[in-house]
Amino acid sequence: MKSYWFFLSLGAVALGACMDTSSGGFVSRGGIRVIPVNADVFEVGVRANAVEANFWCGAGDYARRQLGAPDSARVYVVGGTGPGTVSNNPETAQLSLKTPQAVQGATGRSGSWGPRLGSSRTVGLARNQCGIDSNDFWS
Numbered sequence: 001m002k003s004y005w006f007f008l009s010l011g012a013v014a015l016g017a018c019m020d021t022s023s024g025g026f027v028s029r030g031g032i033r034v035i036p037v038n039a040d041v042f043e044v045g046v047r048a049n050a051v052e053a054n055f056w057c058g059a060g061d062y063a064r065r066q067l068g069a070p071d072s073a074r075v076y077v078v079g080g081t082g083p084g085t086v087s088n089n090p091e092t093a094q095l096s097l098k099t100p101q102a103v104q105g106a107t108g109r110s111g112s113w114g115p116r117l118g119s120s121r122t123v124g125l126a127r128n129q130c131g132i133d134s135n136d137f138w139s
Contacts, residue, residue, distance in 0.1 A: 025087075026066050030130045032058030034066070035086045040103040041078055041096050045089030053129035055081075055115050059095040060126025069097055071124030078103050080111025 025035040032054055033045045044058040056075075063069040079094030085107060093114050096103045100118055110117045 026062050028058040028061035028130065029127075030054060030057045030061070032061075033087070033089070034058045034062040035084075037086050037094060038105045040098050041094050041106045043079075043084055043086055043092045043094050045084055045087050045092040048091070050091060052114050055093050055095075056121055056126040057130035060121070060123050060128075061130060063097060063123045064127060067097065069123050071122060071127070073097055073123045074120045075123055075126050076100055076120040077115040077117055079107035080109050080117045081114035082107065082109055082111055 025033050027033055032047075034042050035045070036042045042059070042062060044055050044062070046054040046058070059075045063073065063075050064071065069075075075095050075097060076099055077093060078096045078098075078100045081091060081093050083090050084092040085094075091114075093111065094106045095115075096106065100106070100108070108117070
């Protein structure tokens with residue numbers, strides 16, 4: 001029984017280390033890192049082989065839990081996929097609770113995949129994407 005508690009404690013410490021947010025970042029329910037760029041823009045970085053839903057999951061979870069946005073608020077893509085501006089992640093997108101026309105400091109780039117520049121979803125719908133691990137098109 002002692003070994004059970006030891007391994008359980010060790011697992012909790014390891015999980016805590018994986019979710020370190022000392023760099024100012026946030027880790028979503030789906031394990032997606034979100035880092036603020038400025039007061040209006042945040043950068044969602046996904047892992048290799050991610051799907052578009054991962055961007056929305058990170059953005060929605062961050063908007064709700066970190067920014068306190070209601071599920072009815074909209075999250076807008078203000079910078080398409082590409083290398084991070086505040087992280088070393090090669091696969092990031094920039095999002096905001098403000099429309100692309102109302103933000104400053106976003107890349108404004110169009111990515112080759114992932115969420116399209118200017119597209120939006122409600123925070124609630126974005127958070128619902130957290131359980132999606134594969135692209136339905138290829139399933």
